[in-house]
Amino acid sequence: xxxxxxxxxxxxxxxxxxxxxxxxxxxxxxxxxxxxxxxxxxxxxxxxxxxxxxxxxxxxxxxxxxxxxxxxxxxxxxxxxxxxxxxxxxxxxxxxxxxxxxxxxxxxxxxxxxxxxxxxxxxxxxxxxxxxxxxxxxxxxxxxxxxxxxxxxxxxxxxxxxxxxxxxxxxxxxxxxxxxxxxxxxxxxxxxx
Amino acid sequence: xxxxxxxxxxxxxxxxxxxxxxxxxxxxxxxxxxxxxxxxxxxxxxxxxxxxxxxxxxxxxxxxxxxxxxxxxxxxxxxxxxxxxxxxxxxxxxxxxxxxxxxxxxxxxxxxxxxxxxxxxxxxxxxxxxxxxxxxxxxxxxxxxxxxxxxxxxxxxxxxxxxxxxxxxxxxxxxxxxxxxxxxxxxxxxxxxxxxxxxxxxxxxxxxxxxxxxxxxxxxxxxxxxxxxxxxxxxxxxxxxxxxxxxxxxxx
Numbered sequence: 001x002x003x004x005x006x007x008x009x010x011x012x013x014x015x016x017x018x019x020x021x022x023x024x025x026x027x028x029x030x031x032x033x034x035x036x037x038x039x040x041x042x043x044x045x046x047x048x049x050x051x052x053x054x055x056x057x058x059x060x061x062x063x064x065x066x067x068x069x070x071x072x073x074x075x076x077x078x079x080x081x082x083x084x085x086x087x088x089x090x091x092x093x094x095x096x097x098x099x100x101x102x103x104x105x106x107x108x109x110x111x112x113x114x115x116x117x118x119x120x121x122x123x124x125x126x127x128x129x130x131x132x133x134x135x136x137x138x139x140x141x142x143x144x145x146x147x148x149x150x151x152x153x154x155x156x157x158x159x160x161x162x163x164x165x166x167x168x169x170x171x172x173x174x175x176x177x178x179x180x181x182x183x184x185x186x187x188x189x190x191x192x193x
Numbered sequence: 194x195x196x197x198x199x200x201x202x203x204x205x206x207x208x209x210x211x212x213x214x215x216x217x218x219x220x221x222x223x224x225x226x227x228x229x230x231x232x233x234x235x236x237x238x239x240x241x242x243x244x245x246x247x248x249x250x251x252x253x254x255x256x257x258x259x260x261x262x263x264x265x266x267x268x269x270x271x272x273x274x275x276x277x278x279x280x281x282x283x284x285x286x287x288x289x290x291x292x293x294x295x296x297x298x299x300x301x302x303x304x305x306x307x308x309x310x311x312x313x314x315x316x317x318x319x320x321x322x323x324x325x326x327x328x329x330x331x332x333x334x335x336x337x338x339x340x341x342x343x344x345x346x347x348x349x350x351x352x353x354x355x356x357x358x359x360x361x362x363x364x365x366x367x368x369x370x371x372x373x374x375x376x377x378x379x380x381x382x383x384x385x386x387x388x389x390x391x392x393x394x395x396x397x398x399x400x401x402x403x404x405x406x407x408x409x410x411x412x413x414x415x416x417x418x419x420x421x422x423x424x425x426x427x428x429x430x431x432x433x434x435x436x437x438x439x440x441x442x443x444x445x
Binding site for chain 2: 005006008010013014017018021022025026029030035038039042043046047050051052053054055057126130133134137148151152153155158170173174176177180181183184187
């Protein structure tokens with residue numbers, strides 16, 4: 001498919017977009033917490049990947065390469081805004097709140113995860129907890145942040161992460177457990193864990 | 194080449210490396226469960242028309258070629274972008290698995306850049322070695338010559354310098370043997386050396402002056418006028434004339 005795009009068949013790229021868009025948007029949403037921003041970041045990731053398609057080594061899944069690009073773009077976008085934008089500050093029952101980063105799709109997903117119960121109090125607690133986890137992950141240093149995001153947000157295996165980042169598998173494992181320990185400390189300091 | 198990814202299972206302890214205590218391992222597992230919970234709650238799908246928007250953005254892009262990326266980075270003046278693009282070009286040119294339409298321009302550009310780099314390096318090394326290996330490091334004085342002179346070292350004209358070695362030919366024929374020829378300047382051959390005495394004026398002293406001339410002049414030969422000239426012999430028919438001294442004239 002990539003070879004067809006490089007040979008001049010631009011429509012072949014549409015097949016790649018349709019196949020990978022769900023995973024990429026979801027990965028960006030887990031970092032940014034906003035669907036529109038996640039779609040913007042995903043679109044930028046697709047365009048960036050298209051420009052650099054000739055440099056893709058082809059030694060792994062195209063989706064893994066694309067997910068790494070999308071993760072970097074989403075992290076950069078998240079760093080440009082205030083972390084409080086991720087938190088929904090609306091108190092329970094306040095319809096005229098200040099907005100925030102959460103959108104309807106995300107709240108519906110949280111409600112779905114709660115078993116379909118639309119309890120606003122539980123919804124708010126869960127939203128705040130999700131935002132705290134995102135903030136803690138975004139606050140990790142590199143390379144721990146990238147490994148944790150690719151493993152849990154982009155749902156890549158450790159072997160794929162090692163191949164995409166040109167690191168040995170053992171190094172990736174070390175970065176992962178150290179990153180998770182640091183994340184635990186950060187969550188404890190925020191009172192989430 | 195572009196196979197689909199498989200979603201990994203739940204996080205397991207064997208995904209960690211290194212020695213962890215039981216407490217640390219429990220903390221890591223609890224954190225992993227938090228992240229998995231977050232991933233499960235955010236299971237969303239992109240909005241409709243997302244692929245069309247992406248394809249509209251892609252349609253405005255040129256064909257994906259590494260050389261084009263380098264050219265656009267150069268037009269923007271982004272040095273890091275150019276270096277990164279050249280790294281990509283190098284990788285594309287030196288590794289396989291890509292279409293020829295992508296590899297050929299990359300290989301051509303690599304060759305051109307390498308040739309230019311080696312040429313510039315050779316010029317630099319040549320210039321540097323020329324500066325280092327100069328034979329005479331001391332500066333040579335630059336003559337304040339007139340504009341007409343091109344060579345700084347004046348060559349003395351040999352015709353203007355007197356010969357320093359006096360000729361040992363205190364010639365025997367000049368040492369005083371009188372010549373009857375009466376041509377005292379006959380031995381004075383005209384000299385190429387310009388001396389004040391070159392006019393042929395004979396010197397009064399008979400000794401040559403070695404300090405004044407390189408070639409000693411011949412001594413003056415006695416003039417023929419010093420010798421008494423023979424008197425005219427009386428002819429047989431003539432009566433000898435009496436001398437003025439008046440010797441015994443009527444005595445007989």
